[in-house]
Amino acid sequence: MINKAWFQAHQSSISLSLLGLYFLVNGFINSTTVLMEAMRTPPLPFAQWEPFAWEYTSAVGSFCVVIALAKILNHFPWQWERFTFSIALYSAVGLCFAATHIIFMIVSREIIYALVGGNYQFATSAEQWFFELIYEMRKDLWSFIFFVVMIWCYRYVVAQWLGNASNIGLESAKLDQRNTQNAPDEKAFKHELLLIKKNGHEFLINKQDINWLASSGNYVNLHIDDKVYPMRTTLTSFLDENAYLPFARVHRSFAVNLNDVESVKVGDSGDGVITLKNGHTVKMSRRYKLAIDK
Structure with a gap:
């Protein structure tokens, strides 16, 4: 069984390794799938290395933007009480997620093709650029939703396993119902409490x-x-x-x-x-x- 203290000390490295392993395996499967499908009707319309260049530039780009996404979620967690704000914020982040991934993917492929003396063309006309961008944005926005959910689920499972302590606040509406004399005592009291969530249970500690x-x-x-x-x-x-x-x-x-x-x-x-x-x-x-x- 994994020692919790060891996991705590190395959580960042473990999380990055798992994420990297996911993209490594996913890139290999996608690359070989494209290659094997093309082999059904020879000759190949591309060099054998090209599917790996396509898929792994996408994988590396996704790896980088998912790391950035995890940091953004730390600073801007979803707030149900500010639903409209959260929708607007996450929509903007999703568009940035997709745009960054597409730009990284195109630029890195251009560099790889230039190094081998080739020429990479993402699109050749305005209509094709529009079509390809919509195609990639659609995939990336779905990936964005997938990774937001997966990050939340991963953190929830880890928090339940390790146990999670957080500051507890009292609703302002309840404080407003108190008289002015008692309110400061109430506020002071809440700052000395921590909410503990572990194995599906919640309790307070001082x-x-x-x-x-x-x-x-x-x-x-x-x-x-x-x-x-x-x-x-x-x-x-x-x-x-x-x-x-x-x-x-x-x-x-x-x-x-x-x-x-x-x-x-x-x-x-x-x-x-x-x-x-x-x-x-x-x-x-x-x-x-x-x-x-x-």
Whole structure:
């Protein structure tokens, strides 16, 4: 069984490898399919290498734009409460997705054909250009929808497997129903809660209960006693967003809840070990020793 900590630390590399493998296999199947279909009625109307050039320029272009798409989805997730905005945004992104793929595909094929002394022609007339562009755009827009759904599904499965912690907010409508005196307390309370989603279940934890934190790839693992709750963020971002809580960075990869520190042992080098009240030990770097001294 794959170790979750190892997967966390290498998730980006694993995701890129899986995506690359998909396009590698898909390009080979499409190339050989075109070649085998043409072999039914010899002679071949093209050189044997040409289908591979066509399919793999498309595959490499798709690989690049899908990576860019994944980053865009990080910054602009779908918002059902802003449905019209999301439709407009994703439509614009879809058109850019298709246009970028087509341009990359045409330019890279022109370069390959020029290197072998040939001449690549995407189209020879205005009417054919129009037809080919519509043909490619139609395919690319469908691919865009497919990859958006696949990215969402992949992230959902990973989040359910690893567990996913996220900040919880209360609806503004509910806050408006409170009186002014109670509203600040409500807001302060919500900022100290995290929503945990794991294996189809949802529950809340209080940030004050976190004993220590560990950076792991694209995640920060939140440790509460013997339980671990991954949160997709960086350790720096988490600490900055929760500066009002008693967390202190003690290592490039670790932070502790100062209220849970039992003892600190510092060696001659300045590095040390922090023992928490639950008995767990956390490494301390001399670079971050002042955070404990305070």
